[in-house]
Amino acid sequence: xxTPPANWRDLPARDRREARFAAWMALDGKPMATxxxxxxxxxxxxxxxxxIDLKKPDRVPLLPFMGSFFAIYGxxxxxxxxxxxxxxxxxxxKYNRDFQPDYLVFSGAFNPGKVxxxxxxxxxxxxxxxxxxxxxxxxxxxEYMRADEYDWYIADPEGFYMRGYMPRAFAALSGWAMLPxxxxxxxxxxxxAFMIPAGLPPVVQSFKxxxxxxxxxxxxxxxxxxxxxxxxxxxGLPPLPGGFTKAPFDIIGDTLRGTRAIMMDMxxxxxxxxxxxxRTVPIAVQMGVGTATGQNNPxxxxxxxxxxxxxxxxxxxxxxxxxxxxxTLIGLVNAxxxxxxxxxxxxxxxxxxxxxxxIPAGSTYWTFDKTDMQAVxxxxxxxxxxxGNVPNSMxxxxxxxxxxxxxxxxxxxxxxxxxxxxxxxxVVDEAKxxxxxxxxxxxxxxxxx
Amino acid sequence: MSDELVKAIADMQEEEALALTKxxxxxxxxxxxxxxxxxxxxxxxxxxxxxxxxxxxxxxxxGEMLKTISAEVKPRLKQSVDGKKGAKVLLGTVQGDIHxxxxxxxxxxxxxxxxxxxxxGVDVPVAKFVEEIKTYQPAVVALSGFLTLAYTSMxxxxxxxxxxxxxxxxxxxxxxxxxxxxxxxYAGADAFGKDAMAAVALAKEWTGAK
Numbered sequence: 001x002x003t004p005p006a007n008w009r010d011l012p013a014r015d016r017r018e019a020r021f022a023a024w025m026a027l028d029g030k031p032m033a034t035x036x037x038x039x040x041x042x043x044x045x046x047x048x049x050x051x052i053d054l055k056k057p058d059r060v061p062l063l064p065f066m067g068s069f070f071a072i073y074g075x076x077x078x079x080x081x082x083x084x085x086x087x088x089x090x091x092x093x094k095y096n097r098d099f100q101p102d103y104l105v106f107s108g109a110f111n112p113g114k115v116x117x118x119x120x121x122x123x124x125x126x127x128x129x130x131x132x133x134x135x136x137x138x139x140x141x142x143e144y145m146r147a148d149e150y151d152w153y154i155a156d157p158e159g160f161y162m163r164g165y166m167p168r169a170f171a172a173l174s175g176w177a178m179l180p181x182x183x184x185x186x187x188x189x190x191x192x193a194f195m196i197p198a199g200l201p202p203v204v205q206s207f208k209x210x211x212x213x214x215x216x217x218x219x220x221x222x223x224x225x226x227x228x229x230x231x232x233x234x235x236g237l238p239p240l241p242g243g244f245t246k247a248p249f250d251i252i253g254d255t256l257r258g259t260r261a262i263m264m265d266m267x268x269x270x271x272x273x274x275x276x277x278x279r280t281v282p283i284a285v286q287m288g289v290g291t292a293t294g295q296n297n298p299x300x301x302x303x304x305x306x307x308x309x310x311x312x313x314x315x316x317x318x319x320x321x322x323x324x325x326x327x328t329l330i331g332l333v334n335a336x337x338x339x340x341x342x343x344x345x346x347x348x349x350x351x352x353x354x355x356x357x358x359i360p361a362g363s364t365y366w367t368f369d370k371t372d373m374q375a376v377x378x379x380x381x382x383x384x385x386x387x388g389n390v391p392n393s394m395x396x397x398x399x400x401x402x403x404x405x406x407x408x409x410x411x412x413x414x415x416x417x418x419x420x421x422x423x424x425x426x427v428v429d430e431a432k433x434x435x436x437x438x439x440x441x442x443x444x445x446x447x448x449x
Numbered sequence: 450m451s452d453e454l455v456k457a458i459a460d461m462q463e464e465e466a467l468a469l470t471k472x473x474x475x476x477x478x479x480x481x482x483x484x485x486x487x488x489x490x491x492x493x494x495x496x497x498x499x500x501x502x503x504x505x506x507x508x509x510x511x512g513e514m515l516k517t518i519s520a521e522v523k524p525r526l527k528q529s530v531d532g533k534k535g536a537k538v539l540l541g542t543v544q545g546d547i548h549x550x551x552x553x554x555x556x557x558x559x560x561x562x563x564x565x566x567x568x569x570g571v572d573v574p575v576a577k578f579v580e581e582i583k584t585y586q587p588a589v590v591a592l593s594g595f596l597t598l599a600y601t602s603m604x605x606x607x608x609x610x611x612x613x614x615x616x617x618x619x620x621x622x623x624x625x626x627x628x629x630x631x632x633x634x635y636a637g638a639d640a641f642g643k644d645a646m647a648a649v650a651l652a653k654e655w656t657g658a659k
Contacts, residue, residue, distance in 0.1 A: 396600050
């Protein structure tokens, strides 16, 4: 947990960021057990800080976003990852020891199945609950917010989430639909009436499930904390990224309305959609600030989904996708945080839009998938740190020689001025171990400045 | 007036398109003329998509308009118009992957371009593709996958089709989020298509359809 200094309110964004970086990089209270692990921790945190500051670090940082590759490599199933913490820990340790990445990358594949079972979660399917035991969790879109519920969401997003979204998204919490607004607690005579619904059987059931899931989440936090602590102690790898938030368009498009519905809303009720997007900005900022502060980490991970090339025209991107994302980024930067944008798909048409001078230089990091990296360097170089683009298809179907050449070519052509990190285009799931080794080894040897 | 309908649909004027449909039908227009207008409009939508003027919102909205208009028209049709469908395409998202949006758009664009499409849905077992090729006898098999985890399933599906001795009778295309030329070669498919119009172009090329 990051504790802001007493003069936080008076600090400019830059100083806030320095304070967050200093707390993240401090060795005090961290589990690194040996001087070597401490040295690694310091070197690796400085390395990524340098690229955000658009400087040349000691070498190109290695920042692939690890997915279920570690499980496949460790010989365990996607089901084991979500249900068997001992097996998970073993596989996670093995991957980190064998590959020695620069950072302890938060694993998107590791989530506690028991928590979702207890909540009877509907928005995703996971191993044994809708996907085969060998396949990780996947999202199933539906209209969890109906077309006529924009006004409710805009007026009271948290109330909508609690009484509208959650009872639909978590079958075990269906009783929450009966909960009154918490504003009904503002005077003594109102409180009994406020409490009554919570005593009704369906609501009691929902709270019981909620508490059971919370206990399971705590158990999971203990297990994953122990695994990560062990890796930090032994290898000195700093955890990255820390916080999490999403672009407002994706918040509404992914799990509230779904792709089809939000894209029809762009035509059928654009004014409401725009109002909802604007209303979502402070929520997205708050979510990023809260999660990053809780993790004592200056980075906020933001996967970008529905604004990629091909999803909508540039005119629509500028109208519907970008303004609320830009406001979110500025909100995070002002809070002293570094947005870590994970740009899925292609962004070739969007580079001119995202390189927005109103976002301060040296304040964001962008990792790209199928975007032309020469163009990225031209448009973003000197303004923001960037990386990515090692094709996941090549990591899986290519050869080590091919991967080595690709990594060298990236370093030769776009890494020269610093402000650059080596990363795969997408989350690393299926990949040949020898190809991943080729990527890591080449970056470590050839990427030295 | 059906020119106006073509224009309304092609220009994404949903309310106007639906109002015009009602007006035309109430005025005694032939239901088949309405469907022909829809087809003409979809051709324009497809062209605009190819020229990067239209994107996914427009394809989805066009699909919605078509669905609503068809529902209006179909009860008034004297005979079925399904008789003149073109070559058969078998489509599905490969085993282990449950993503459907891209697949559905491909299905829709193939359908409006005159192909007969059988959509097997998502998470389609390898054996199901093999069995359906035997019974449905498609000219083209289209494999969809969004996840990098679909790489192996793509390959296994193509291998199973070959092992069943069916590889020569079908052309196989792959597409979806993380697919590319390298995975096409890896899986042993015939082509990779980057979007729905590429799927249509490939299917036309392979079947000689216009």
